[in-house]
Amino acid sequence: MTNYDALRDYLKVQRQAELVLSFEEIEEIIDAALPRAAQRASWWETLRSPQEKMPQREACIEAGFIATRQPDGKSVKFRKMPRAR
Template sequence: MAKYDPLASFLRRQKRIEVDLTFRDIERIVGGILPKAAVVNGWWRADPSRPLMPQHVAFAKAGFVAEPRIQAETVRFVRVAAAAPSPDERAHADVREPGK
């Protein structure tokens, strides 16, 4: 099981369009500490010019994009169907795990 699979499972079970979680909530869900890089917006948001990271794959598999609020140490996860995705986000909307 990949580190962020529990977060993807949690998000899939949510009925709301937006789910707000603190960094601590996320750490409890994944059963581990977030990396130091999590205090950077780019860690949460996929960059089409770079390879997808495991957390980006997990969010996308669950049908969400992340909107970090770094200073508040919170993340709002928004359902992709509810969000008006940018062209960059659309490029990553059909994410598949490597080898599948």
């Protein structure tokens, strides 16, 4: 189990197609501080390097979301992945 399992579980119960969470909100969900690397957009990009497994990316993917750090550098947009037909 990783800290990001809590984020995965939180995202799984979300009904909206898109939501934005501040770093502070994410830290509350995972009950831990995010690393400084979380300020980099590439740390969140779920589709950027699919071969590079990182726990925060895996949590988002398992919950069915694509994560994108926002231009403000202090929040992340989570967007539901389209379902395969």
